[in-house]
Amino acid sequence: MDGGVRLSRWRADDARILDDLVVDNIDHLRPTMPWIANEPLSLADRAALLAEWEAAWEARHDFDYLVRHDGEPAGSVGLHVRQGVGVLELGYWVARKKNGLGVASAAARLLAGAALAIEGVHAVEIHHDAYNAASGRVAVNAGFTAISYYPRAPAAPDDSGTARRWVLLRG
């Protein structure tokens, strides 16, 4: 728990919670989140997606968490195995009505700390489009250090084609 923020693993029976969060925030997420292009999903497809997330967790590939703020569903945060051995990539999104309250920063801090406590994990990275200044502030607030810019094909409407990479190393 950090500033009223609590994380819990997404479960297959959370389809209604995820559906409400995403559907209420389609316009908010569309500029930066590539997967929003497939929205809105049916409730059945949402449940199937959560089942995929459970399978990805069991396969030790993706670890996705529901973010709650003051007890209310507020967003999602996850760790992903896609940056090489011993490195986890952290991603996040927060509902518009919860923006500016420090929710993403607290969730990133909590999850990065938990990740670095896992044996064999030596770094957590954040990669976001360079245009997404708010995401960069989240990285700073969570203690990450910016290490590079690199070209990345635009995948969402506001993407610039340049990504920024941040790292937090095991202390």
Ligand SMILES: CC(C)(COP(=O)(O)OP(=O)(O)OC[C@H]1O[C@@H](n2cnc3c(N)ncnc32)[C@H](O)[C@@H]1OP(=O)(O)O)[C@@H](O)C(=O)NCCC(=O)NCCS
């Ligand atoms: C980016 C996002 C995760 C921020 O969530 P949040 O809970 O509001 O974040 P926090 O309150 O912890 O911190 C937001 C920071 O961004 C800053 N910020 C907000 N809008 C900004 C903007 N347009 N330009 C620069 N900074 C901005 C805030 O001032 C704050 O920084 P500070 O603490 O130094 O003042 C949320 O807006 C979101 O989900 N956006 C859409 C999805 C997305 O972009 N996800 C990240 C993809 S990598």
